[in-house]
Amino acid sequence: MPVTRIFKTEKELQDAIRAEELKHTVRFVKQWRRQIASNEEGLSPDGKRVRFEDEGHPSPVINIPYEGTPFIIINNEVYECQHGPQRMKGEKKDVLTSKTTKKLNCPAMIRIRRIMKFPEYKINGPSTKKAKMALSSTLKRSLSDTTIRQLVIYATIASNEEHKNHAIGENAGYCQPLYGDIIRKIKELAEEGHRKVTSVKLLLAQYVREHLAPDIPETNRRFYPTSKDIRNHIYHTVVGGRLVINLKAHYWSKGLMA
Template sequence: MAEASPHVVVTSLDDAEKRITDFEVETVTTFTIFRRNKGFRKDINGLAEHKVKWEDVSRGEGPKIQYNGTPFIILGWDVRECQFGPDRNVKQKQKYQLEKTLEGKKDHSYTQKGRTLLQNTKKQDCPARIHSKRICIFPEYKINGPDSIWKRKDQSQRLKAALKDKKNKVAWKEEIHILFPSHDDHRNHVTGQLAGFCQPVDKVIKKKIQCLMDEGVTKVAEMKRHLKSFSKKDLGKTSTQNRRFYPLDKDIRNVMDSYKNQTRFSKDDKENLEQLLEKYKSMNEKDSFYLYISETEDFLFVGQTEWQKRLLNIYGQEICLLDATYKTTKYDLPAFLYVSTPMLVTLLLAASLLQMKRRSQ
């Protein structure tokens, strides 16, 4: 016999999110939003437009609200699916795979070689869902004594009239009813502690990674040491098999790359480069940088720092070397100017130059 799914009632959206997160951590599962109407997250207003209800025991899969004498209105609902639920993006994935295959057949393709995947998707049609229903109750209009159709109709009319009267403030309370799935509702995938290997990175861990990046952590190995200590000491999570709190190197790298893209000045590399050069110029006025980008995307960059100027004045009086690969390859590469130290012990970079012209296809 399958165990009954728990029905939980909380009084705010924040409490609802916390209960759902605690449930995911406890059961080593992850749920993603499948459907949600606007009223679930919207500020509570315009209550007179909603229908007054006394119970909600429809045949749907959501939580059932039994009659207790207190009228209420339904503000919104939310449905979350197990991460191994139905695949709802089959056509988009097929289109992307076709474009990737065609791109890989072109000459000088920049498409990276993909891995051989025994399973092309993690979706396994798992039917497990979390159903949430947000309601607003009105305790002042509760029916005391025996229930009857006439009492419900009379109280409903009084409540609707009070809600339409803007001068009259009607007392109300918010409730969120949550119906969690049972363990038996999950199908076609691993459950329990072994499911920790398939968990995505937790939001708390992502925020910690962002904070550490702001503090100057750039290496994946260093980031991993910080996260291990944070998960164990601050969060109290000891199971290193759970990728939700102990992410792999590639998980950390993906989060770091995503945060880098979010904090960039612009998605346009040209604007990012201009902003970066302005930053370098402000750090040291003696550094010299020149950037020119024409309307046809012709590009010219010249850069020389203060210490490079000093090297050129000291050692560049006798011999200077230009990078031998400049203009000898098919692709545009920067030209490097080197100076040689006494006794030809080593070569030092004294300046850099990059020129590129837009080629017609």
């Protein structure tokens, strides 16, 4: 069974996902999110159930054990491997490479539950139903902007053994779309005026070694794009950039843009 880890911030979680993706050359795609409380509501327990535990769920829902502190559930989220099950709706298309990611029914996923804890209302003494109910109503009554809130993110990130039906690690690099940072870097270089594929290729390799993944072999196409890929991205940046400038000039001339 995969291990459930606890994260205190969104960044910690995203860094952990990224580390896993880089380590095994896999990619996870957000599949769905069930919002229970909105982040903008100041995470008030109004109308939401105040809980002390949330257990007994069958997999894949993460169970939250009793710790004495009341909480509300913010949301549940699932990321699937990019080679995960075929979906009817929301099929992700990689716009930049214009290729739909191949689905191979890989079961590997990341399950996430975000909760908001109210540590000032921790139960002291036995956890009777009465004590829980009393604390819940006190919490709802006395909640204010100064109430201490603590975000806790529970996440189980699939290990490399859970990926099925496709290559992972070094071998996976051949069939993977380019890493997002690589595309951004090509764009940046093109915007700086670099047009020569060979020099962009060298600068990219340097960038990967210094900033992204020093140990990844140059055969990995996710980090080391082919000359053709580089040429395409330079072209799109240059042509795309011109289009925006032309549109601006157009609106400017019509007095539509300040």
